[in-house]
Amino acid sequence: FTSVNIPGSVYTGALGINDSGQIVGTYSNGSENLGFLDSSGTITTINYLGASGWGTEVFGINASGQIVGTYSNGSTSLGFVDSSGTFTTINYPGASATFVTGIDDTGQVVGFSNFGGAQGPSFVATPDYSAPTPVPEPSSIFLIGTALLGLVAFRSKLL
Numbered sequence: 001f002t003s004v005n006i007p008g009s010v011y012t013g014a015l016g017i018n019d020s021g022q023i024v025g026t027y028s029n030g031s032e033n034l035g036f037l038d039s040s041g042t043i044t045t046i047n048y049l050g051a052s053g054w055g056t057e058v059f060g061i062n063a064s065g066q067i068v069g070t071y072s073n074g075s076t077s078l079g080f081v082d083s084s085g086t087f088t089t090i091n092y093p094g095a096s097a098t099f100v101t102g103i104d105d106t107g108q109v110v111g112f113s114n115f116g117g118a119q120g121p122s123f124v125a126t127p128d129y130s131a132p133t134p135v136p137e138p139s140s141i142f143l144i145g146t147a148l149l150g151l152v153a154f155r156s157k158l159l
Contacts, residue, residue, distance in 0.1 A: 004023060004025065004038060006036055006043060007043075008029065009027040009028060009029060010028050010029070010030050011027060011028040012025065012026075012027040012036075013025045013026050013027070014038075015058065015059045015060070016058070016061050016102075017061070018061045018062060018063050018065075019063055021040070022037060022038065022039045022061055022065065023037070023038040023061075024036065024037050024058045024059070024060065024061045024069075025038075025058060026056075026057040026058055026059075032051075032054065032055035032056075033055035033056060033057055034046065034055055034056055035047065035056045035057060035058030035067070035069050036058065037058075037061070037067060046058050046067060046069070046082060048069075048071035048080055048082075048087060049087070050073060051071040051072060051073065052072060052074040053072035053073070053074045053075075054072045055071065055072060056069060056070075056071040056072075057069050057070050059100070059101045059102065060100075060101060060102040060103050061103070062103045062104060062105045063105045064083075064107075065083075065084065066081055066082065066083050066103055066107060067081070067082040067103075068080065068082070068090075068100045068101070068102065068103045068109055068111075070098070070099045070100055070111075076096060077097040077099060077114075078090065078091050078097075078098050079091070079092075079098045079099060079100030079109070079111055080100065081100070081103065081107075081127055081129070083129060088127050088128070088129055090111070090125060090127060092111075092120065092121075092123055094115070095113035095114060095120050096114050096115055096116050096117075097113065097114035098113050098114075099111045099113070099114075106126075107127065107129065108124055108125065108126050109124070109125050109126075110122070110123065110125075111123060111125075
């Protein structure tokens with residue numbers, strides 16, 4: 001047995017391994033869950049950008065290093081595939097929540113869904129990796145507002 005523990009975590013769960021010995025799983029830092037990749041002792045945190053609520057959980061990895069899991073956006077759970085830092089969201093049609101729990105070496109994923117609190121169907125899906133989920137950028141309104149505040153502060157110093 002070899003212990004898998006993320007330094008500083010309050011909980012570490014190793015949940016997947018590929019033929020190269022890369023290990024993925026989930027850990028808690030005390031305020032949220034985060035995924036991790038352990039590649040020959042080098043730990044990389046996996047956190048779906050924009051995740052909120054309980055955070056990000058990672059369940060599987062294939063031979064190509066594609067990682068699958070589920071994240072909370074604050075109102076529901078959605079699945080994802082992480083291909084070298086490019087995330088593709090997986091959402092079972094009509095489901096109130098989607099959980100992706102495994103990936104094979106061809107990129108097909110498996111998981112299950114939830115419909116309004118009731119267990120929905122399990123599924124096998126082939127994601128469209130040509131249309132990755134865009135990375136959210138800072139809100140334009142926030143950036144414009146910050147610039148305007150800076151101008152007002154600058155102008156008030158001149159007066």
